[in-house]
Amino acid sequence: MPIENVDTDQIIPARFLKATERKGFGDNLFRDWRYNADDTPKQDFVLNNPIYSGKILVGGKNFGSGSSREHAAWAIYDYGFRCVVSSFFADIFKNNSLNIGILPVTVSAGFLDKIFTAIEADPNTELEVNLPEQKITILATGESESFDINSYKKHNLTNGFDDIDYLQAMKSDIQSFAAKSLY
Amino acid sequence: MSKIPTTLFDKVWDSHVVRKIEDGPDVFFIDRHFIHEVTSPVAFLGLENRGLKVMFPEKTFATADHNTPTINQHLPVQDPLSANQLKALETNSAKYGISHWGLGNPKNGIVHVVGPENGITLPGMTIVCGDSHTSTHGAFGAIAFGIGTSEVEMVLSSQCIMQPKPKKMRINVNGKLGKGVMPKDVVLYIISQLTAAGATGYFVEFAGEVFRNMSMEGRMTVCNMSIEMGARGGMIAPDETTFDYIKGRDKAPKGEAWDKALAYWKTLKTDEGAQFDIEYNYNAADIEPMITYGTNPGMGMGITKHIPVAAETGGSKASYEKSLQYMGFHEEEEMLGKKVDYVFIGSCTNGRIEDFRAFASIVKGRKKADHVTAWIVPGSHIVEQQIKEEGILDILTEAGFQLRQPGCSACLAMNDDKIPAGKYAVSTSNRNFEGRQGPGSRTMLASPLVAAAAAVTGVVTDPRVLLAD
Numbered sequence: 001m002p003i004e005n006v007d008t009d010q011i012i013p014a015r016f017l018k019a020t021e022r023k024g025f026g027d028n029l030f031r032d033w034r035y036n037a038d039d040t041p042k043q044d045f046v047l048n049n050p051i052y053s054g055k056i057l058v059g060g061k062n063f064g065s066g067s068s069r070e071h072a073a074w075a076i077y078d079y080g081f082r083c084v085v086s087s088f089f090a091d092i093f094k095n096n097s098l099n100i101g102i103l104p105v106t107v108s109a110g111f112l113d114k115i116f117t118a119i120e121a122d123p124n125t126e127l128e129v130n131l132p133e134q135k136i137t138i139l140a141t142g143e144s145e146s147f148d149i150n151s152y153k154k155h156n157l158t159n160g161f162d163d164i165d166y167l168q169a170m171k172s173d174i175q176s177f178a179a180k181s182l183y
Numbered sequence: 184m185s186k187i188p189t190t191l192f193d194k195v196w197d198s199h200v201v202r203k204i205e206d207g208p209d210v211f212f213i214d215r216h217f218i219h220e221v222t223s224p225v226a227f228l229g230l231e232n233r234g235l236k237v238m239f240p241e242k243t244f245a246t247a248d249h250n251t252p253t254i255n256q257h258l259p260v261q262d263p264l265s266a267n268q269l270k271a272l273e274t275n276s277a278k279y280g281i282s283h284w285g286l287g288n289p290k291n292g293i294v295h296v297v298g299p300e301n302g303i304t305l306p307g308m309t310i311v312c313g314d315s316h317t318s319t320h321g322a323f324g325a326i327a328f329g330i331g332t333s334e335v336e337m338v339l340s341s342q343c344i345m346q347p348k349p350k351k352m353r354i355n356v357n358g359k360l361g362k363g364v365m366p367k368d369v370v371l372y373i374i375s376q377l378t379a380a381g382a383t384g385y386f387v388e389f390a391g392e393v394f395r396n397m398s399m400e401g402r403m404t405v406c407n408m409s410i411e412m413g414a415r416g417g418m419i420a421p422d423e424t425t426f427d428y429i430k431g432r433d434k435a436p437k438g439e440a441w442d443k444a445l446a447y448w449k450t451l452k453t454d455e456g457a458q459f460d461i462e463y464n465y466n467a468a469d470i471e472p473m474i475t476y477g478t479n480p481g482m483g484m485g486i487t488k489h490i491p492v493a494a495e496t497g498g499s500k501a502s503y504e505k506s507l508q509y510m511g512f513h514e515e516e517e518m519l520g521k522k523v524d525y526v527f528i529g530s531c532t533n534g535r536i537e538d539f540r541a542f543a544s545i546v547k548g549r550k551k552a553d554h555v556t557a558w559i560v561p562g563s564h565i566v567e568q569q570i571k572e573e574g575i576l577d578i579l580t581e582a583g584f585q586l587r588q589p590g591c592s593a594c595l596a597m598n599d600d601k602i603p604a605g606k607y608a609v610s611t612s613n614r615n616f617e618g619r620q621g622p623g624s625r626t627m628l629a630s631p632l633v634a635a636a637a638a639v640t641g642v643v644t645d646p647r648v649l650l651a652d
């Protein structure tokens with residue numbers, strides 16, 4: 001999806017945020033880009049093209065900008081993606097993704113171009129994302145680049161452990177901190 | 184030994200770090216947490232699934248705003264899904280002992296309007312909410328930003344979130360603003376210069392003469408939109424204007440507590456010589472009333488200018504063209520004179536009393552253009568009350584406008600206030616994304632003065648020609 005500034009209103013439009021449970025958001029992922037007003041699929045949209053498949057979503061620069069809705073990450077996850085690649089992510093989207101088990105991979109602008117060129121040449125191009133080695137590879141050409149992730153988050157993602165577990169384990173520290181707080 | 188000069192941001196951030204994790208985020212303590220009906224239900228479900236309690240219910244405040252109707256609020260909410268979310272907010276708040284301002288409560292309104300107006304928002308605080316425009320509260324010298332639902336669950340269960348410390352940016356605007364130039368124009372101008380992603384990874388301090396001379400309402404408008412340049416948030420050092428605004432408000436400190444707080448608040452400023460990672464300087468005289476022509480808030484320009492050609496904007500040509508095509512606009516066209524179908528004044532960006540005063544200053548003695556549908560939506564019941572007391576309602580009615588009831592309304596169009604496909608709206612809200620105000624809607628962001636000028640002329644109009652000298 002070589003589009004820049006993909007905002008979370010496109011990923012999941014506001015009218016689909018009315019659920020009180022985290023279920024079924026994948027159906028409405030990119031709703032207005034994927035479907036016409038009469039709910040028929042738009043043939044030219046990438047997710048409607050059976051040639052493309054997989055668990056890695058590649059997007060243009062400034063992916064996930066705008067609203068803080070975690071529903072955007074839920075929709076991407078629920079649709080079946082586990083990794084999003086872009087040359088630049090909006091902060092909140094990146095946090096939200098990590099918090100629910102999607103890996104945001106930031107690559108250089110040059111490498112992103114290479115990925116898009118490879119996909120354009122062959123829609124079946126495979127990408128490999130290796131979290132332990134922090135490396136992303138275009139399998140057809142063997143070109144690769146390493147990516148950053150802090151060791152705390154990496155540990156969480158690898159062990160299925162999350163921030164809430166971590167915070168629960170340090171509650172007495174938080175209690176004494178709160179006792180000194182001005183507010 | 185002299186102290187190292189420190190920024191306002193560092194002072195507030197560092198005093199809220201409970202623990203630093205090596206090569207990881209900070210465990211960051213949250214003083215105030217706002218919740219609303221859309222992003223909280225799943226967080227409460229999460230608590231339940233893990234068998235956790237709310238650690239400090241008195242630090243969280245709930246209000247219903249995103250999904251609420253703006254007419255007939257006394258009747259049951261029609262949309263069953265919206266009604267369900269409102270009910271969930273009410274039930275969860277009651278269950279965990281959280282203060283809740285639901286529909287019909289005299290304190291109800293948009294979360295970022297009611298927080299400050301009730302003295303919940305104070306200088307030096309850390310404030311979060313599951314809504315990206317939480318940055319609004321930075322106007323008080325607080326660190327305030329939007330969070331996702333997983334983080335809402337963290338704050339409820341432990342009053343902390345995990346945050347990597349952002350980098351620091353300072354934006355200085357000096358000089359005097361010209362006639363008809365509002366805080367909204369200042370921030371739209373800055374975003375047009377920096378682009379919609381220009382401040383990603385940064386926390387911004389707004390400084391300089393223009394912000395010092397600005398009212399609290401104006402400062403809130405500016406900080407509100409800092410997220411639209413990608414920033415984590417924006418803040419302005421508190422000063423006498425801030426203290427005057429807070430004093431006497433419902434939940435503001437009183438008596439001895441006030442004196443103590445005030446002494447602390449006065450220390451909240453960036454020391455001379457403190458270092459920022461990056462700094463920008465702008466001149467107030469370069470700013471004119473602004474309007475956006477594209478589908479992200481960085482695509483803004485002076486209202487008398489022509490739409491730039493793709494090459495001047497620096498971004499991808501294809502994305503730029505897609506955006507103009509969606510809007511039905513062309514490169515090098517003028518915006519002045521373009522037909523307007525809808526006008527929306529409201530939202531947490533421009534739904535405060537000053538915004539309605541500005542709107543009324545142009546509308547007074549004129550009539551609404553026949554073909555324009557106008558939605559005039561106060562940010563809260565308190566604002567609604569002020570509109571009535573100050574005689575603004577009479578001016579509006581006289582000119583053929585109708586006042587609606589408070590809520591987010593057409594800012595995100597989750598309720599019935601949707602701009603129809605293909606129609607053009609001049610909106611005082613914060614986002615002009617594709618479909619933001621309803622599927623297929625076309626949004627031009629602008630100040631309340633530009634909105635008023637469009638509402639009475641029916642086309643994009645420079646408000647300066649309608650303003651009395």
Ligand code: SF4
Pocket residue numbers: 248249293294295314315316530531532590591594595612613
């Ligand atoms: S008015 Fe708009 S931006 Fe503000 S809180 Fe409501 S939906 Fe969010």
